[in-house]
Amino acid sequence: MRYDMQWTFLVFLIVLMLSCISCDEPLQPSSFGTSKLSIVINEFLASNTQTNIDEAGEYDDWIELYNTSDSSVLLQNIYLTDSLNYPNRWRMPDTTIAPRGYLLVWTDNQPQGKLHATFRLDKEGEQIGIFVQQDGEFSVIDSLTFRQQRSDTSYGRFPDGESQWSFFPAPTPGAGNR
Numbered sequence: 001m002r003y004d005m006q007w008t009f010l011v012f013l014i015v016l017m018l019s020c021i022s023c024d025e026p027l028q029p030s031s032f033g034t035s036k037l038s039i040v041i042n043e044f045l046a047s048n049t050q051t052n053i054d055e056a057g058e059y060d061d062w063i064e065l066y067n068t069s070d071s072s073v074l075l076q077n078i079y080l081t082d083s084l085n086y087p088n089r090w091r092m093p094d095t096t097i098a099p100r101g102y103l104l105v106w107t108d109n110q111p112q113g114k115l116h117a118t119f120r121l122d123k124e125g126e127q128i129g130i131f132v133q134q135d136g137e138f139s140v141i142d143s144l145t146f147r148q149q150r151s152d153t154s155y156g157r158f159p160d161g162e163s164q165w166s167f168f169p170a171p172t173p174g175a176g177n178r
Ligand SMILES: [Ca+2]
Pocket: 054, 056, 058, 060, 106, 108, 110, 112
């Protein structure tokens, strides 16, 4: 009898643990499906104090997107976010990126132009995701989770568009990573 009760308790614990895991688990990008649009997050600067200024003359954080293909890519229904649980944080304006071209988006949460997202990046680390919405469904195009960043040192792919990431003490907003 006592043995049975121990088993019952154990099963109860396991069920409880499993249900807690599923409650707390954030939605992963895979929950949204993937899109084959040839755009990647190529570089970002989460703490800009003296690197480059936006239209308002401010040192603000940014994300550089890169078109990895030899054809122009029209961005339509594209969303950028700093939380993969919430793909729809900021809808990008419809924009074309030239073949092997770059697009710089300011993440300053300031209404200072079309390419100013409604969120900022956290230097202590967070996420970046780019999504496309089709028929009400979000599909991830590219995403990453980053750790703590240093001021004025960007983090990006090297070479452009490839899977290897490096820190860049001399960031290259809108130009090839080097
Ligand atoms: Ca600004």
